[in-house]
Amino acid sequence: MENKANNKHIRPTESELEILTVLWERGASTVREVHEILEKQKEVGYTTTLKLMQIMHEKGLLQRDASARTHIYEAAVPREETQAQLLNKMIDTVFSGSASQLVMQALGGHRSSREEIDRIREYLNEIDKKQS
Amino acid sequence: MENKANNKHIRPTESELEILTVLWERGASTVREVHEILEKQKEVGYTTTLKLMQIMHEKGLLQRDASARTHIYEAAVPREETQAQLLNKMIDTVFSGSASQLVMQALGGHRSSREEIDRIREYLNEIDKKQS
């Protein structure tokens, strides 16, 4: 037994997600590096960030190299999979299982740019091709 | 002062969302009616449902008619607005602000039906018309 979270349910909390996002974008990083980025977004103490990352490591959300004095952390869960996980939950609980409902709401509320809309159209076309 | 949650942030929790969904679909209901539906979805005690609904009332998520012995509860927050709220938060925290990213992820994972895709296409067209 090693990893507590090798099961399907990746459910990071709000704060954990912030840290994951930093690591997804930066790649392997120290606590200090992560903390310095978080500090720009909100007020938070260093040991808070540290503790969170330690807990995330216990949960299996992060992996770390502790061979050197300064540990190096890395996301242990893939970004897309995590996004999909959270999204599906939202589709179920908030949109009663209707993905299109969610999509329309997303497009409606979030003033989307012309570019974004075009990109989505292309994406729909691709799905069509694959399905036919 | 009356309503604690007349501000912008509608942030129901998981359980609260379940209750809101029931009320959005059924309309005004008693605790027992809500509870009976929740019971089908998960194991939960009656007083738990009651307590939750009372708390939600305090928070301003529900309004109630307490004139009769059996109180009648109703959602005090509109469904679409709540959905938008949660969705926008997710776009920000999980998808770094990109709605199209979220949309594609939603369409990709949740293998959507042809009908759904067509509906979304139409919707995109409507957005275009309004913007031009």
Place this chain on the structure above:
DNA sequence: ATTTGATTACGAAGACATTCGTATAAAGGA
């Protein structure tokens, strides 16, 4: 060697969320 600064480890407090037992009150039937 001593001091200073950075890092991890530990523990605990505070805030919510969730759960439910128990008390109390009202309503309806026997």
Place this chain on the structure above:
DNA sequence: TCCTTTATACGAATGTCTTCGTAATCAAAT
């Protein structure tokens, strides 16, 4: 009237998230 059922109210226990103070450890500088 008295008993049973059904409601609400209240409080408390539990769990989780978040926060941070303090101690211990190590490295580097003086």
